[in-house]
Amino acid sequence: MKVIAHRGASAYAPENTMSAFKKAISMGAGGIELDVQLSRDGRVVVIHDEKVDRTSDGKGWVKDFDLIDLKALDFGSWFGQEYAGERIPVLEEVLDLLKDWDGLLNIEIKNGLIIYPGIEEKVAELIKKYDFVNRVIISSFNHYSLVEMKRILPQVKTGILYMAGLYEPWEYAKRIKAYALHPAYYNVVPEIMEGCIKHGVAVNPFTVDHPDLIRKMAAAGVSGIITNVPDVAIKILEEM
Ligand code: G3P
Numbered sequence: 001m002k003v004i005a006h007r008g009a010s011a012y013a014p015e016n017t018m019s020a021f022k023k024a025i026s027m028g029a030g031g032i033e034l035d036v037q038l039s040r041d042g043r044v045v046v047i048h049d050e051k052v053d054r055t056s057d058g059k060g061w062v063k064d065f066d067l068i069d070l071k072a073l074d075f076g077s078w079f080g081q082e083y084a085g086e087r088i089p090v091l092e093e094v095l096d097l098l099k100d101w102d103g104l105l106n107i108e109i110k111n112g113l114i115i116y117p118g119i120e121e122k123v124a125e126l127i128k129k130y131d132f133v134n135r136v137i138i139s140s141f142n143h144y145s146l147v148e149m150k151r152i153l154p155q156v157k158t159g160i161l162y163m164a165g166l167y168e169p170w171e172y173a174k175r176i177k178a179y180a181l182h183p184a185y186y187n188v189v190p191e192i193m194e195g196c197i198k199h200g201v202a203v204n205p206f207t208v209d210h211p212d213l214i215r216k217m218a219a220a221g222v223s224g225i226i227t228n229v230p231d232v233a234i235k236i237l238e239e240m
């Protein structure tokens, strides 16, 4: 079971920052999940919320900032003074950081509350440029984005993010040529696991932090878990 660090090791460093990604690597995570959106000048930036308010000292929509102005914001102090001055990464910086690391990168395209036309094409160009096509899973709650990614780059793996109790979701995965389901953890029930294993669809639930839940997911046979506490998950797996 792959341990995928949610927004980096986000329990220990400000989410979606270089510090959080470096921490995930040093903890031995097998994967890293991050979220991407577009700045006003069309740069692929790594941030979860559509607004900068919660995780920086600025206010407003990501889409209304040029990169240079996003880079002027402090994305660390909200988490802890030792992270003061942490900057928002562009996807390129993260790809550069991870180029010699052998883990899995899960890029979540945020394309819901705000629609970012062309974001799939930009992500595709970057993963081609940095030779990540065969080591990424592109996920999204917007499944049109996943279909668009497969159209642009047929060999790329996609993961279907969802919260609802979908009926036979492996059929849907096959329909849109997705590699994996990325369900909220409570959707991991025996009939779903049986169907997915039988049909060769990977299952990577989120957000799996509690030790009991980590053990339960491992016992259920999921391919990976997306967690804020990769160190806890790695330790539990070693003990199982
Ligand atoms: O990709 C799993 C998880 O990140 C999805 O939810 O809101 O944390 O991006 P969210």
Ligand code: MG
Residues within 6 Å of the ligand: 033, 034, 035, 108
């Ligand atoms: Mg995410």
